[in-house]
Amino acid sequence: xxxxxxxxxxxxxxxxxxxxxxxxxxxxxxxxxxxxxxxxxxxxxxxxxxxxxxxxxxxxxxxxxxxxxxxxxxxxxxxxxxxxxxxxxxxxxxxxxxxxxxxxxxxxxxxxxxxxxxxxxxxxxxxxxxxxxxxxxxxxxxxxxxxxxxxxxxxxxxxxxxxxxxxxxxxxxxxxxxxxxxxxxxxxxxxxxxxxxxxxxxxxxxxxxxxxxxxxxxxxxxxxxxxxxx
Ligand SMILES: Nc1nc2c(c(=O)[nH]1)N[C@H]1C(S)=C(S)[C@@H](COP(=O)(O)O)O[C@H]1N2
Ligand SMILES: [Mo]
Numbered sequence: 152x153x154x155x156x157x158x159x160x161x162x163x164x165x166x167x168x169x170x171x172x173x174x175x176x177x178x179x180x181x182x183x184x185x186x187x188x189x190x191x192x193x194x195x196x197x198x199x200x201x202x203x204x205x206x207x208x209x210x211x212x213x214x215x216x217x218x219x220x221x222x223x224x225x226x227x228x229x230x231x232x233x234x235x236x237x238x239x240x241x242x243x244x245x246x247x248x249x250x251x252x253x254x255x256x257x258x259x260x261x262x263x264x265x266x267x268x269x270x271x272x273x274x275x276x277x278x279x280x281x282x283x284x285x286x287x288x289x290x291x292x293x294x295x296x297x298x299x300x301x302x303x304x305x306x307x308x309x310x311x312x313x314x315x316x317x318x319x320x321x322x323x324x325x326x327x328x329x330x331x332x333x334x335x336x337x338x339x340x341x342x343x344x345x346x347x348x349x350x351x352x353x354x355x356x357x358x359x360x361x362x363x364x365x366x367x368x369x370x371x372x373x374x375x376x377x378x379x380x381x
Contacts (some may be wrong), residue, residue, distance in 0.1 A: 157217025162366065169367060169380050174203075201257075202374035205265040208304060212264060212329045216362075220297040220348050227332055229279075229316070233293075233354035236284035246333070249274045249282075256313050256338035258376040271336060273317030277310045277350075283354070291355045294335055297348040302361035303370070304337065304344050306354075313338045316349060317327075341372040341379065 201207055224243045231239040241249075252275050258266045276292075285306065293303050308314070318325055318333050325331035330347025337344040343363050364370055369381045 152217075153359040154217055154230065161216055164179075165363070166260075166366065172379060186261075196205060199272060201265040201267070202259055203377050204263055205259055205374065205377075206263055208264040208266055211266055211329065212260070212262075214260065214262065214343075215299055215328075215347065216300060218298040219328055221327070221334060222297050222348060222350075223261040224332060227335070230356075231279060231283045231350065232351070234284065234286040234289040234356050235280075235354050237282065239279070239283050243332070246274065246316075250278055252312075252315060253276075254313055256336065258336070258338065258342050261341045261343060261372075261379050265374075270321050271317040272317055272319035272322075273315040273333070273336075275311060275312060276314045276316060276335065279316070279352070280310060285354050287355070288356045289354045291358045292355045293355055293359050293361060294346040294349055295353070296330075297350045299349075300346055300362050302344050302346055302357075303359055303364055304340070305358075305371070308337065308340060323367040337372075339373070341369075341374055343368065344372050 227243050229239070229241040229246055231241075251272060253270070253272045255270045256270055258269055289306060291303055291305050292309050293301055295301050304314075314335065314337055316333050316335050318331070320326075320329065325334060328343075330349070333349055334347040335345040335349050336342070358370065360370070364381075367380050369378045371378055
């Protein structure tokens with residue numbers, strides 16, 4: 152299948168799901184969680200609870216735009232630019248030499264599956280931001296994948312300590328289909344906010360919508376508020 156045809160099908164399927172959810176949401180009263188900032192194991196108090204409308208999966212589905220770019224480590228680069236004092240261009244070695252963080256968190260996909268207790272290792276976005284020094288007026292980031300995916304995140308959310316650029320899952324290199332060599336994760340937001348195959352993080356002084364956000368997905372994307380579409 153041609154890539155543009157695949158992309159068209161992915162978008163069509165997602166828009167259908169969006170329409171179905173919007174119908175359902177109109178028929179039910181607001182079902183916001185009583186602890187809307189909850190996320191991950193600590194906030195679940197060890198209970199297998201998930202945000203409203205989510206179903207636990209033990210498998211790990213793959214979602215992409217029909218393209219899974221191949222990025223050899225020798226060619227891999229991470230660019231951090233935009234509204235920062237010190238733009239960065241990191242090679243694989245530079246990236247791996249940064250402080251490494253291990254964390255276990257949950258993964259909530261807007262297509263209604265959640266995978267709990269995922270163990271990750273990588274670099275905190277907060278630590279990268281500390282090197283790049285966002286300007287005083289920076290408010291958001293726009294993340295770019297090697298597949299030309301984009302997604303925007305507010306700085307408040309992006310700098311939470313569980314937002315990582317991960318290269319390792321359960322002790323093994325992150326598989327290519329899940330965004331390896333490096334992807335971002337946003338455990339407190341729906342998972343589309345975490346770009347797979349991450350290549351560039353642009354700091355912005357005003358919000359700019361990403362791929363799904365332009366197509367009606369929520370700007371903020373809080374799973375614990377059922378905040379799926381705008
Ligand atoms: N670069 C890129 N990142 C992406 C996507 C994508 O298509 N391209 N899909 C997003 C969506 S909608 C989800 S739910 C997760 C899926 O990650 P997974 O395939 O590892 O489960 O990645 C997000 N990040
Ligand atoms: Mo998703």
